Amino acid sequence: MLISGSPESVCHSLTVDVEDWFHVCGAEILPEYRRQSRVVAATRRLLDLLRGQGSRATFFMLGEVADTFPELAPAIVADGHELASHGWSHRLVTGLTPAEFRSELERTAAVLRQQTGCTPLGFRAPRWSLDRRKTPWAFEILKELGYRYDSSLTPLAAIGDPNGPRAPHLIKTSQGSICEFPPLVAQSLLGNLPVGGGWGFRAFPYGMIERTLHSCQLAGVPGVLFVHPRELDPDSPRLPLPLLRGFLAYGPRAGSGKRLEKLLVSHTFKPLVELLESCHPVS
Numbered sequence: 001m002l003i004s005g006s007p008e009s010v011c012h013s014l015t016v017d018v019e020d021w022f023h024v025c026g027a028e029i030l031p032e033y034r035r036q037s038r039v040v041a042a043t044r045r046l047l048d049l050l051r052g053q054g055s056r057a058t059f060f061m062l063g064e065v066a067d068t069f070p071e072l073a074p075a076i077v078a079d080g081h082e083l084a085s086h087g088w089s090h091r092l093v094t095g096l097t098p099a100e101f102r103s104e105l106e107r108t109a110a111v112l113r114q115q116t117g118c119t120p121l122g123f124r125a126p127r128w129s130l131d132r133r134k135t136p137w138a139f140e141i142l143k144e145l146g147y148r149y150d151s152s153l154t155p156l157a158a159i160g161d162p163n164g165p166r167a168p169h170l171i172k173t174s175q176g177s178i179c180e181f182p183p184l185v186a187q188s189l190l191g192n193l194p195v196g197g198g199w200g201f202r203a204f205p206y207g208m209i210e211r212t213l214h215s216c217q218l219a220g221v222p223g224v225l226f227v228h229p230r231e232l233d234p235d236s237p238r239l240p241l242p243l244l245r246g247f248l249a250y251g252p253r254a255g256s257g258k259r260l261e262k263l264l265v266s267h268t269f270k271p272l273v274e275l276l277e278s279c280h281p282v283s
Contacts, residue, residue, distance in 0.1 A: 012213060012223040013181070014050075014057040014260075014269040015084075015151065017124065018043060018065055018072070019228060021236040023090045024249045025127045038236050040069050042229035047079055049232070049257065053264035056080050058271045060124040060151075063088035063108030070115055077116045082271035084122035085109060085147075092129040093152075098137045105145055121273055124226075125152035128159050128183075132171070140173050149179040149272060151224060155192050162191055167221040168275075181272055184223040186212040197226035199251030206259050213267060222275050225263070231256040 022033040043059075050057060059076045061083055066073045077083060087093070088104040096104065109120055123142055130138050130152035142150060150171070154160035166185055170177040184196025186208055194200035195209045216223040230236050231251070238250050 010217050010220055010222055011268045011270045011275065012216070012225065013272050013275055014055065014264075015124070015224060015226045015272065016043075016046060016057055016059045017086055017226060017228050018059050018061045018076075019086065019090060019126075019230075020065065021230045021233070022239055023062065023126075024239055024241065025090060025092050025129070027239050027241065033237075033239075034068075036237055037068075038233055039065055039229055040072055042233040042236070043072060044075070045232050045257075046227070046229055047075065047081075049261060050081070050264070051079055053261070055264050055269045056082070056271055057269060058082040058084050058122060058273070060084045060086035060122070061108070061112060061120075062086045062090055063104065063111055064090075066108070066111050066115060073112055073115045077118055082122070082273050083112055083116060083118050083120055084124065084272070085112070085120040086124055087126060090126045092127060093125045093135055093138055094129050094131060098141060101135075101138055102141050102145070105141065105147075109145075119146070121146070121148045123147055123150050123152065125150075128152055128154040128156075132161075139171050139178055140175070143173040143175045143178050147178060148276060149181060151181040151183070151226075151272065153180055154183055154194075155185055156194055157191055166192070167219070168224075179276055181222075181224050181275070183226055184209075184212055184216070196224060198228075198231075199248060201225070201227070201259070202231070202251045202256055206262065209259070209263070210266070213263075224272070225269075227256055227260065232260075 020039040085108045088108050155164040155166050168181050185192040186195045195204050213223045
């Protein structure tokens with residue numbers, strides 16, 4: 001089932017994957033990288049931007065970041081944002097066993113509850129690594145643990161299913177349905193383009209992002225944007241990755257702050273958990 005609302009009632013959502021500059025799936029994390037952590041300052045820069053525009057977002061928190069910097073999750077909640085789970089270790093879900101996946105979810109939720117009193121209701125897998133065919137058990141575990149939504153399936157050829165739904169939809173499990181919020185993509189003759197976040201958010205023309213959000217509005221579905229704190233920190237270090245992989249992980253050096261600020265002025269953004277109440281399933 002797809003999920004939609006009326007164009008007049010649709011709000012979009014800004015989501016944040018709270019991880020450090022060195023959290024790249026499959027890359028070795030050396031001790032000196034951790035000593036150069038910049039996630040707190042970069043996240044606070046983003047919080048300042050959102051506060052200035054009066055917008056609220058969903059922050060998918062990496063468990064090890066919350067554990068290392070216990071002041072960060074409370075600061076996010078104090079500004080009225082939603083805390084959700086990004087797992088613990090930033091390992092691909094396809095590389096975890098069901099028991100390891102459950103452990104990562106439970107460990108992260110325990111830390112966030114202890115620090116803020118909030119229990120995460122949403123989850124996003126590192127590098128969009130849930131798969132309805134390869135990891136169907138992951139949705140069962142999410143539902144069993146009380147999660148109400150996921151945002152891990154992307155309709156892109158390289159890292160997801162290019163034929164997958166672009167709009168929010170329901171995924172059935174043995175214990176009921178869980179809502180799936182895919183990231184914003186633009187349709188083109190070359191296929192779906194990742195305008196909603198990452199390198200695409202910075203590399204594609206700003207007007208393309210605006211047009212895609214407007215199309216979502218007319219269709220009555222929310223557009224889901226995503227950013228990483230490092231994208232508001234263009235001077236941060238980068239891992240020595242091969243050229244293409246480095247571009248996909250970090251994008252161009254230009255930061256996302258200016259265009260994000262423009263979008264915050266022209267659109268209304270709400271946390272994903274609040275969109276659950278305003279969206280309705282349709283066949």
